[in-house]
Amino acid sequence: MAGPLARLCVLNAHDFHWTPPKPRFTFHTTMKFIHIPSTLCAALIALHGSVFAGGEGWTSDYAGAKKQAAESKKDLLIDFTGSDWCGWCIKLNDEVFKKDAFKEGVKDSFVLVELDFPKDESKLTEAVKTQNKELQEKYAIQGFPSIVLTDAEGRPYASTGYEEGGPEKYVEHLNELRKGKAKRDEAFAAADKLEGVAKASALVAALDEIGLEEAAIAIFYGPVLEQIKTLDPKDETGYGKRAEAKKRVMDFQNELQELAAKQDMDGALVLVDKTLKEGGFDEEATLQMMMTRAVIFAQQEKFDEALKAVDAAKAFAPENPMIPGINEFRERLEDGKKQAAGAPEEAPKEEAKEEAKEEPSEEKPEAKE
Numbered sequence: 442m443a444g445p446l447a448r449l450c451v452l453n454a455h456d457f458h459w460t461p462p463k464p465r466f467t468f469h470t471t472m473k474f475i476h477i478p479s480t481l482c483a484a485l486i487a488l489h490g491s492v493f494a495g496g497e498g499w500t501s502d503y504a505g506a507k508k509q510a511a512e513s514k515k516d517l518l519i520d521f522t523g524s525d526w527c528g529w530c531i532k533l534n535d536e537v538f539k540k541d542a543f544k545e546g547v548k549d550s551f552v553l554v555e556l557d558f559p560k561d562e563s564k565l566t567e568a569v570k571t572q573n574k575e576l577q578e579k580y581a582i583q584g585f586p587s588i589v590l591t592d593a594e595g596r597p598y599a600s601t602g603y604e605e606g607g608p609e610k611y612v613e614h615l616n617e618l619r620k621g622k623a624k625r626d627e628a629f630a631a632a633d634k635l636e637g638v639a640k641a642s643a644l645v646a647a648l649d650e651i652g653l654e655e656a657a658i659a660i661f662y663g664p665v666l667e668q669i670k671t672l673d674p675k676d677e678t679g680y681g682k683r684a685e686a687k688k689r690v691m692d693f694q695n696e697l698q699e700l701a702a703k704q705d706m707d708g709a710l711v712l713v714d715k716t717l718k719e720g721g722f723d724e725e726a727t728l729q730m731m732m733t734r735a736v737i738f739a740q741q742e743k744f745d746e747a748l749k750a751v752d753a754a755k756a757f758a759p760e761n762p763m764i765p766g767i768n769e770f771r772e773r774l775e776d777g778k779k780q781a782a783g784a785p786e787e788a789p790k791e792e793a794k795e796e797a798k799e800e801p802s803e804e805k806p807e808a809k810e
Contacts, residue, residue, distance in 0.1 A: 498544050498548075498553055499520075499538075499553045499554065499555040500552070500553065500554055500555070501554070501555055501556065501557070501565075501569050501572075501573075502554075503519075503554060503556070503572060503576060503595075506552045506553075506554045507593060507594065507595055509552050510552045510592075510593035511593040511594075513552070514593070515549070515550060515551055515552050515593065516550060516551050516552070516590055516591060516592055516593065516619065516622065517551065517552050517554055517589075517590070517591045517592075517593070517595065518547065518551040518552070518553050518554065518588065518589075518590055518615070519554045519556060519576075519580070519588070519589040519590075519591065520538070520553070520554065520555045520556065520586060520587075520588055521556050521558070521576075521577060521580070521582045521585055521586065521587040521588075521589070522534070522555060522556070522557050522558070522585055522586050523557070523558050523559060523560075523585045523586075524557050524559050524564075525559045525560055525561055525564075526559070526560045527585045527586065529585070529586055529602070529603045530585050530586040530603075532603060533586050533602075533603045536607060536608075537604075537607065537608050537611045538553075540607070540608040542607075542608040542609055542612070543608035543611060543612060546608065546609065546612030547612060547615065550615070550616070550619060551590075551615070556572075556573045556576055556577070557569075557573065558573060558577070558585065579657075579660055580597065580657055581653075581654040581655075581656035581657040581660075583654075583694070584602075586602050586603060587600060587602060588600060588601045588602060590615070590618055590619065590621075590622075592622060595661070596661045596662070597651070597653055597657055597661060598621050598622040598625050598651050599618040599619070599621045599622075599651070599652075600653065601614065601615075601618060621650060621651065624650050625647055625650055625651055628643065628644075628646055628647030628650055629644070629647050629665075631643055632644045632647060636672075637672055638672060638673050638677050638678065640668075640672050641668070641669045641672035641673035641677075641678050641680070642673075642678050644665055644668060644669050644672075645669060645678050645680045647665070648662060648665065655684060655687040655688065655691060656691065666684075683723075686721060686722055686723065686726070689716075689721070689722070690722065690726050693712070693716050693730070696712055697709055697712060697713075697733070700712060706737050706740055706741050709733075709737050710734065710737055713730055713733050713734050713737070714734075716730060717730050717731065724757075724758050724761060725761070725763070727757065727758075728754055728757060728758050728761055728763060731750065731753060731754035731757060732750070732751070732754050732763075732767065732770070734750040735747045735748075735750035735751045735754065735770070735774070738750055739774060739777065742777075742781055744774055744777055744778035744781060745778070747774050748771065748774055748775070748778070751767060751770065751771045751774065752771075754767060755767060755768075
């Protein structure tokens with residue numbers, strides 16, 4: 442989406458970071474599948490890698506990075522970025538990733554992997570582009586920048602994005618997130634000592650500690666999900682019900698993205714209102730949907746409706762941690778409304794036609810034979 446949405450809706454706050462929905466890449470729908478042995482693919486990437494937005498110390502070779510991480514007993518830090526168009530990605534690179542203090546702070550903990558999605562795709566080889574698209578799908582990435590922390594096997598245990606404060610503070614932030622891997626492993630070890638529903642509950646707690654998108658959990662922690670289903674056939678943990686609600690949210694997001702790609706704002710509003718009426722979502726998901734209404738109205742430059750939608754969201758969950766970011770978004774809406782009110786009105790169509798007649802026609806270059 443462009444226009445007011447791009448101007449108003451990119452927020453950067455701990456609790457509410459809204460970015461316009463982006464279509465997720467689907468490798469199998471964009472090109473025929475060609476099997477390339479992983480060793481050859483890794484060699485191509487290593488030989489023809491790109492210049493990294495984060496500077497030296499990064500690699501685009503995912504398979505090679507996993508091998509290096511396993512040998513050096515480190516984790517992976519994967520940066521999904523849009524190096525030549527994403528403002529927050531560029532800001533994160535300039536303020537953190539390019540700094541020596543960052544590289545020094547993470548050298549003993551992480552192997553750094555940059556997966557870039559630039560507008561200028563000439564920066565990347567076909568091997569790198571193919572790898573990046575597959576990994577975007579695999580890790581269920583829907584916005585940029587997305588920083589994913591994984592173990593040496595590539596299993597994610599935390600994710601983050603842009604953070605203010607410079608390289609030192611960001612390293613501290615990563616170190617806190619890295620503790621999540623230890624908690625995950627401890628939780629799984631504790632669950633192994635239990636049986637039945639008690640074990641299922643412990644496994645659910647371990648997955649909750651990771652806090653990843655449902656799609657990523659299904660891919661990387663599939664065996665754990667199967668254990669939970671087997672151990673808890675009556676869904677006493679409630680995990681099955683929660684998983685179904687999350688699936689509904691994902692289906693909603695995918696349908697919303699399709700409508701956004703068509704610029705069908707009216708259709709998007711119908712979808713949001715229908716989904717909200719059906720209900721059955723937790724507070725956070727409901728709040729996000731309510732804010733989606735505000736964003737759509739902003740895209741249409743219907744600022745009064747957008748402000749009402751924001752106020753309804755705030756009234757629904759006044760104590761939610763997203764509220765500070767929502768307040769910031771509301772301020773941007775107010776600014777947008779003022780700017781729109783101060784803009785000169787468009788000339789009536791008939792007058793515009795008359796003016797067009799008087800203006801000289803634009804010269805066009807002659808076609809070359």
